[in-house]
Amino acid sequence: MRILVAPDKFAGTLTAVEAADAIATGWGRHAPDDVLDLAPMADGGPGFVDVLQAALGGELLGVTVQAPHGDQVPATVLFVEDTAYVESAQACGLHLLAGGAELGSTFGVGQLLLAAVESGARRIVVGLGGSGTNDGGAGLLAALGATSDGILDSGAITLDTVSKVDLAPAVAVLEGVSLVAATDVDIPLTGLFGATKTFGPQKGIPEERLVEVDGWLETFAAAVDRRVALEKGAGAAGGLGFALLALGATREPGIGLVASAVDLAARARLADVVVTGEGAFDFSSRSGKVPYGVAEVAAEALRPCVALAGRVLVGAREMRALGIESAYSLVDLVGEERAFADPAGSLADLAERVARTWSR
Template sequence: MRVVIAPDSFKGSLTAAAVCEAIGVGVLRAAPDAEVVRIPMADGGEGTLDCIGAATGGQEVRLDVSGPLGAPVTARYLLGADATSAVVELASASGLPLLPPDGLAPLRADTTGTGELIADAVHRGARDVLVCVGGSASTDGGTGLLRALGARFLDARGRELPPGGAALLDLARIDLDAVSEAVRATRFRIACDVTNPLVGPEGAAAVFGPQKGATPAEVELLDRALTRFADVLAEECGTSVHHLPGAGAAGGTCGGMLAVLDAAALPGCELVAAAVGLPAALVGADLVITGEGRLDRQSAGGKVVSHVARLAAEHRAPAVVLAGQLVPPLSPLHDLGLTAAFSIADGPRTLAEMTRSAPALLADTAEQVVRLRAS
């Protein structure tokens, strides 16, 4: 019996690798002779770097860079084994968890640190850079990232704008003369798991601004600032990203990279699955087990479990999701190829109790699933 385990992390509880190990324990209790293939997954957000690094190797590079408000932070990225490729995780340098809950600054936070990681990778020879953009603290359109690569954002008097999204209200011109030939020669891909446009009621400021500390008035200001940014990008770079699906990811970072760096935005799950070799691992699988902390309507919209279920269906393998919480309806996931979903909860528990007991609960539930399959 060949069982492929390919879950996302359980946020705030277990990494994807730890989920794999716990499920594997249960699988082998039920079927000691089973061939168990463990493939930790991610959707392009936090944790993606570790998943790809575990599967492909390479060198983890640690670097002191600018945090979301300029204070130094130690961040990391993955340099490929041949140093011609790199994986950069925005959350490592510019993520929301780097700021205290009472220290959020939605108007001033920026992505400079992520750009500094990219600049270092390019300096070391990387010409294929995958940027994973989940979990940002800013709504700056990626201007901090682009500034670290040589771009300048100027007002009508030719003065450089200060960091942050609010300053883009005064943007008049973008100067790209200092962007190096090495950066221009680099292929940039963006792993993102949202389809929000840059501006408007479903845009970066409106949808994600509040979780970064923006008040309703600040959301409105940031949306106007990003609109101005998009207007200038269209004038100077020839690319309109106002309503481009996905351009609003990571506070508009995706939009800025698409226009200035000619980056390609792709679903994070697909990029990660390809990088870790999931399609090949599913060949000959008798059972596929995936999982995430909360299975709900959003899970069908490009999250790990939906992509794993779709791939499993293509290989005619049953796919089962284990989750801490199930929120119906689950029919959209079934339509994608999911066979069944099970909560690991064994009775009324607090969130803290569930978090502490997650490995044992995953193992117990996986054992019961495999017993049914192996019978």
């Protein structure tokens, strides 16, 4: 049999590349004659650049940029010919959140874009996801030269000082460069389903402050372009999508972009079974996440798709709605303590057990 292994990262424990290797190790223990085709995936969040480099090659440019709270952190820009790939989480990821999200700036993401432009990029693809910020991309705009009557580079907390924003200097910096926002979510910037309400709590914004913080983004949106704030993906990465769209970016689902880069559809047609996975498999996986995207590709190829996850938080009906035949939980098999202490070994054990069902 031929098995296509296309997982996302297992957040906090395994990169997508490590997860694919672990699944292959375990599967091979039970079915050593199966041919395993490894295609680590990403949706625009952490791992975006690594996965694309593994698929496309290219050259990495190392840069130092500003983290959300002012520290300096290393980051990379991947160049494939005249296209630059940027992973916003490297500059403003949740793992860099040293203080409150309300104080976190996306200035470093703008520095990544500047580095790409200065190195000759004519197209910049920005992976959005896994952010620890919620500033509507104001910091990014400031790094690119946008000006305002208020403060843009100090996080969401100062956005109520902003009533006017001049994007012209930032647009001039990007002249001749096309922007693509690779998003893992399609939410608007503000409102009940916006960036603050949807993802603010996981970034540490208290429930009682969500309305106030969302109001700051409303003020900022009115100063930039309220219509853009309503577009799909504007709320991605704490509003980085909004800033990119305001600068003329087009939007592409991150999973679709990566699937195209790794030629996932053709590889699925050659497989007998498609295996995907992520840290937590729940119904939010439908919003541009890797398992749902991989399952769609598998369905088009008329191949069954199974998922391995740290936790499985949906029932059989919801699972089928996501295009997954079966989903298997790491925690249910080995327990939470071992799953976190030895994630690669635990995932290999789970894959070995799944192979008993799905390999001939």
